[in-house]
Structures are given as C-alpha cells and as structure tokens.
Amino acid sequence: MFQYSNQNYEGVNFSTQDLRYGELISCTFNQCSFTNGSLEEITSSNCRFIECDFRGAMLNGSIHTESAFVNCSFNSANLFVSKFEDCKMTGSDFSGSNMDGITILQGDWSYTNLRHSRLVKQNLRYVKFHEADLSGANLEKADLRDCDLSMAIMANAKLQDADVRGADMKGVDFTTLTIKGMRMDKEQSVLFSLSHGAKVD
Structure with a gap:
C-alpha cells in the first residue's frame, strides 16, 4: 500500500513496479508506460494520464474518480470490475480489453475506441460518447438514456432491449444497428425513419 500525492511524472516506465492497492491523488503522468503492469485495486482521484500506455496492464478492481x-492505450488491459466515475477518457483505445463488470458513471468517453466492447446491461446513463467507435459493441439491455451518442460509429452494434430515450443520436447510422426491443423516444424514431428513407412531415 502506498500513496502518491501531487506528483508529476514525464516519460517514466512503471511497467516493472508493483502498484497494487496504491492510491494516487492529484498526480500527473505524461507519456508514461504501465504496460503489463500490476495495478490491481489501485485508486486514482483528480489525476491526469496523458498519452500513457496501459497495454496488457492488470487494472481489475481499480477505482478512478474525476x-x-x-x-x-488500454489494448488488452484487464479492467474487470473496475470503476470510472466522472472521468475524462477522450481519445483512449480500449480494443481487446476485458471490460466485464466495469462501472462507468457519467464522464466523457468521446473519441474512444470501444469496438467490440462487451457492455451488456451496463448503466451508462449521461455518459458522453460523442464520435466514439462502438462498432460491434454489445450493448444489449444497456441503459443509455440521456447519453451523448452524436456522430458515434455504431455499425453492427447490438442494442436489443437497450434504452436510448433522451440520448442525442444525431449522425448515427441506424441502418447498421440491431435494435429489436430497443426503447426509443419520438426524436429517435424520426431519425430512424429518415435513415431508412422515409419522408417525415
């Protein structure tokens, strides 16, 4: 157990360090490497990680707040039952990562790569996914109410029984979605109809 507070790190390689159960408070990490590192159950609050490499890192059970x-890059990282509360994740890549049991409470996940992510039954209400790549993602029975999904890439995403009422879905191509049982509001119904060539007066 350790605690780092108000520290700044630039280009540091943490890959070989055991960072399990640690606590990070108001620290900044710029272009640091955590590849294949042990960060199980680590907590961070008000920290900034800029262009850091978490490929293959073990982050299961970790908790991150603001x-x-x-x-x-989180390629092939283990994020099992991790928690991100009101975090800014813009531009980060989660391809191949294990996101089973993850908790995402609000926050900004714009421009992220979440292709083929498994987010079944997740409560994703109010999360910002502007221009995120959710193609092939499994969002079955997910709560996406009041999300910002504007311009998101959702080709072949599975949205059966998901709830998207109140979500901003401008620019989403509805023709590529699997939407059986998806709960929509009137505005989304119009967007859906227009994307399928209907004329709505």
Missing part, C-alpha cells in the same frame, strides 16, 4: 485518461 481522473483524466487522455489518448491512452
């Missing part, structure tokens, strides 16, 4: 992970 932290920023900007343009970071």
